[in-house]
Amino acid sequence: MTQTVKKPLSQLQRALNRSVTVRLKSNLEYRGVMVNVDPHMNMMLIDAQEYNAGALSANYGRVVIRGNNVLFVKIEETLK
Amino acid sequence: MTQTVKKPLSQLQRALNRSVTVRLKSNLEYRGVMVNVDPHMNMMLIDAQEYNAGALSANYGRVVIRGNNVLFVKIEETLK
Amino acid sequence: MTQTVKKPLSQLQRALNRSVTVRLKSNLEYRGVMVNVDPHMNMMLIDAQEYNAGALSANYGRVVIRGNNVLFVKIEETLK
């Protein structure tokens, strides 16, 4: 337990410009490149796809998601 | 990661006078010109259309949306 | 972007004594003259009508609406 522990919001900051999958409470899911994020988990995605119950339902060039709707953010391992 | 990262709310401020699509938690959607916005995502749209489940349901000359209802804001690439 | 940007809550303040339509999260709608409003969007309407699913359901001489229920405020262009 002597290693430096990175807090979850810092980890999100470090994931900027990565592909992420954002699940909302309403089960909508957004996949895109997270270009910024703040401590409320408000974030902007670019080149995003919306999935509704697993089916592609819309495309968004630039979309700002309000953080209080977020259930989780999955960080993809591949850089943009 | 050395570039200046713009926070999501600053990005919304920079999108003033652009056309936006605002999806609410209740699935209502508003499309109009965002003439102002604050850090809670309270915002005023002008010349706005309301869509309910994809169908045009109302027109609003000037409408103030309370930010806590917002799911996301899609920024259109074309200026007003 | 050099013009003075009025914030949404200031815009509501400037709309005092105008007719407004207030939609609540529960789909109730109130139409009346907004005689005051605070930063939480608590507001008092006078000479208000309540519409439930589009049908007139009640009349209120003076009613104070708690702001956290508000979905949006539509500002009518005609003065009282």
Added chain:
Amino acid sequence: MTQTVKKPLSQLQRALNRSVTVRLKSNLEYRGVMVNVDPHMNMMLIDAQEYNAGALSANYGRVVIRGNNVLFVKIEETLK
């Protein structure tokens, strides 16, 4: 716009000892004399009746309503 604007919560304070109708988010309605109220819209009513879907469902000598449940407060024009 040069007149003094009374804020909505001040207006509630000025309505103390008047009859009010308080609608809650759950559609319950309470009619009684509002003997005190605070900025959260917590309030005490005396000699109150509860209406459920328009039908009288209970009587309360003294009842404290938690403000966050309040949808609106209608101020009756007659003093106690």
Added chain:
Amino acid sequence: MTQTVKKPLSQLQRALNRSVTVRLKSNLEYRGVMVNVDPHMNMMLIDAQEYNAGALSANYGRVVIRGNNVLFVKIEETLK
């Protein structure tokens, strides 16, 4: 309006050791002696009965209710 107005939370404090009926948002109701209460309406009841849809469903010797679930507190006029 020159009389001293007691605020709703002070009125609850003055009702300590009285019998109360506490209705929760979920329609559960608790009847017991309120031995303490704080400004969030967190409270401890002793010798409490739980009513679900009007039917007695449980007994509690000592129970702490989290205030944010409270719809209203009815103060009974009889001391413990």
Added chain:
Amino acid sequence: MTQTVKKPLSQLQRALNRSVTVRLKSNLEYRGVMVNVDPHMNMMLIDAQEYNAGALSANYGRVVIRGNNVLFVKIEETLK
């Protein structure tokens, strides 16, 4: 009213190491020994059982419950 009134959260602190029953808003119920609790009613239970609609559904050696889900905490009179 001259006796020292213990606040509800202090009463929970005094109940550490006692058996408690914790009802959540979702009607899940947890019975175990409350080994710590904070002012948000976040708490850790050890040797806990989960009951769903009255039926035992799981066992937990150590579980941290997030306080905002809590409906009430019943304090059992027997020490661990």
Added chain:
Amino acid sequence: MTQTVKKPLSQLQRALNRSVTVRLKSNLEYRGVMVNVDPHMNMMLIDAQEYNAGALSANYGRVVIRGNNVLFVKIEETLK
């Protein structure tokens, strides 16, 4: 009561690098290694599985869960 009482959030901090099961309000469940957590219960899990109504529904290499969705965190007794 003279022993040092560890608060629930400190206990979560002490459980870093352990396997945990995180139940959300929506009944989704995540099992993985909790590599960090903050006072809102925002946390990052690695090597996580998602269970929906008890059935494995997805795998996540790195996922940040927003704390306000958390119902409870079960701490497994085995180190990673």
